[in-house]
Amino acid sequence: MMTVVIIVAVVLVAACAVAFLYARQSGGQGMRRRFGPEYDRTVTRHDGDTKAAERELQERLERHGSLRERPLTSEARELYAERWTRIEAGFVDAPQQAVAEADALLAALARDLGFPDGEDFGEQSAALSVHHAEHVNGYRRVHAARQGDGGTEDMREALLEARGLFDVLVSNGTDRPARRHTHHAEGSGKA
Template sequence: MTTVVIIVALALVAACALAFLYARQRGGHGIRRRFGPEYDRTVARHDGDAKAAERELHERLKRHGSLHERPLTPEAREQYAERWTRIEGGFVDAPQQSVAEADALLAELARDLGFPDGRDFGEQSAALSVHHAEHVNGYRRVHAAKKGDGGTEDMREALLEARGLFDVLVSNGTDQPVRRHPHHAEGSGKA
């Protein structure tokens, strides 16, 4: 009888250990799935240490996961869209100024939606990464490009990538595009 109890106890311990390992492994996949490219970027920043990256991402979730974006009024959406169109339109003549203005506009837009103030870029981009992981890298690229370290093509690519975050933020999290002005053509060659 005691042998049966010992065998059952060992089986239960083994089952619990396997369940724990499975849950832990799925947790990593869940965080990877939630953060997408942001997960990979964070792992790379931690020199391939997935556990350290996951700890950082879990901390971001804890700090910013409960943040609820405030909706923009239709008028505010239109004003932001007009400003972005002007920024893109000015890129050919003043690329450095355009990326600096795009960086400032994204910081202001994020703040107006309820994200941390843009004066602390790291904190604001961390919060954005929790809610918009697929697009936050464009904001980071524009922020870095405004320093002028890269060439015009780098700035153009940064502005194009940042537009993805802009579009998501200004659409209040919907997939409804903001009306673009007729003089702004997607394939016009402008940023």
């Protein structure tokens, strides 16, 4: 009987050790899956040091993982959509101003959803990266363009990429963009 108990104990210890080693080896894969392009960006920022990058991403998860986005009212969604449409329309005449307005709008939208205040861009973008890793880079690009990094084409591309984050945020995380606000010509007979 004692031999059976010892064999069972050894098998359990071995199974736990294998599970622990597997979890450690696949931990990076889990982070890579969870954060997507944000994982690669963070590894690059840490000069290829995956352990340091994973530590940073784990800290972000611990700080912001429990954040629950507050839903927007349909009125708020519509107002944000109208503001974004105006920003895009104004880009041709004033690209720097449009990018600055997009940056401010994304900060306000994220704040209204319950993310950290946009006064601390680093903290807000870190929280967004936990919940919207696939889209946060557009916000970073718009923010950098607002600071004067790049020319008009860079600003245009940043604004286009930021639209992905805007759409996800304004749609309450459903990946369905809010209805685009359109203006009809007066007297056109269209409602």
